[in-house]
Amino acid sequence: MTNRLLTFGAMLSVTALLTMPANGMMRSYSASMQESSWSLVKNSPTACVLEHQIPRFGKVNFSSVANKNINLDFAMNMLQKPAKYTEVELRSMPPKWRSNSPSSHIANLAYYKQFDGEVLDDQAWLMLNELEKGMSPTFFYRDWYNSNDSVAVGVSAVNFADQHMAFMDCVSKLLPYSFEDISFTTLNYKKNTQILDRRSQEKLKMIRDYLKFEPEMELVLVDSYTDSYGGRYKNSQISKQRANDIKRMLEDSGIAGxxxxxxxHGEKRHIASNESIQGRNENRRVVITMNRGY
Structure with a gap:
């Protein structure tokens, strides 16, 4: 998916943003000490989401998902989407009670028309680190309808610490693979048995572990094949039995039947020669294709 909040090359200083004409104004959005709250709204081995409300602006959240790579995304769910392409500076600002502390630059960014903003990977980790230090990551940009005015959107560190610890604990327990890693899976069987080989048993465990927490699927296809040894009718029955065994496992994992x-498919659609042991091993397979619909 194309990032909707990207780094752009030109340097945009907060000083320039704050240098407004005499009739210009600064609109600020940030939760007060009394309003500021953080909530771990999703806490599972497939996804962790830490959410914060900004009054009159919308919601923002940090999220990390099951994946072989460490990942972090900061998303802005704005009540009012950007009206046009907008250059943005993200700075770490001190809270009011630490006004003598210096601010620091995090990133130059851009909002795109009618898209919520995102900050990804290293820059999102920087935001999280600044919040942990009690600072307020703040987005500065020109008003979309009045170029004389500027806007500041601050993310408050008040009441952040405890939920941040819970979020990081969740991140440490994410599965080390994503849905994309299991959405198309080939399982292979030992000769003349309904027993999966060792590698396929490990793959099947990965699928079951993931589906414990996200079983909702739009469509799942289970296609079973055999090698050409044993007779066509027998192999047709074996392939049907293997497919139905996998279906029962998927139903037990929470997918609606x-x-x-x-x-x-029986002996149809071989992917290797049946003249070798290796080829026959590859042909004895069940292919699971899962689609979540989004």
């Missing part, structure tokens, strides 16, 4: 379509 009416979302699962099984097909036993």
């Amino acid at each position: 009416n979302k699962i379509v099984v097909t036993g």
Whole structure:
């Protein structure tokens, strides 16, 4: 997915933003000490989401998802989407009671018309670190409808610490693979058995572990195939049995049965030669294709 909040090359200083014509004004959005709250709204091995409300502006959140790579995304769910392309500076600002502390530059960014803002990866981690230090990451930009006015959107560190600890604990327990890693999976069987080989048993465990927490699927296809040894009718029955065994496992993991379509192909659609042991091992397979619909 194309990032909707990207770094741009030209340097944009907060000084320039704050240098307004005499009739210009600064609109500020930030939760007060009494209003500021943070909530861990999702806490599972597949996703962690830490949310913060900014009065009159919308919601913002940090999120990290199950993946083989460490990841962090900061998303802005704005009540009013950007009216046009907008250059933005993100700075770490001290709270009012530490007004003598210096501010620091985090990133130059851009909002795109009608899209919520995002800050990704290293810059999102920088924001999280600044909040941990009690600072307020703040977005500065020109008003979309009055170029004389500027806007500041601050993310408050008040009441952040405890929920931040819970969020980082959640991140430490994320599964080390994503849905994309299991959405198309091939399982292989030992000869003349309904027993998966060791590697396929590990793959199946990964699928089951993920589905414990996110079983909602739009469609799941289970296609079963055999090698060409043993007779066509027997192999057709074996492939159907294997497909239905996998379907029952997926149902036990929480997927609705009416979302699962099984097909036993028997000896059709070989992907390797049946003249070798390795080729026959590859042909004895069940292919699971999962689609979440988004």
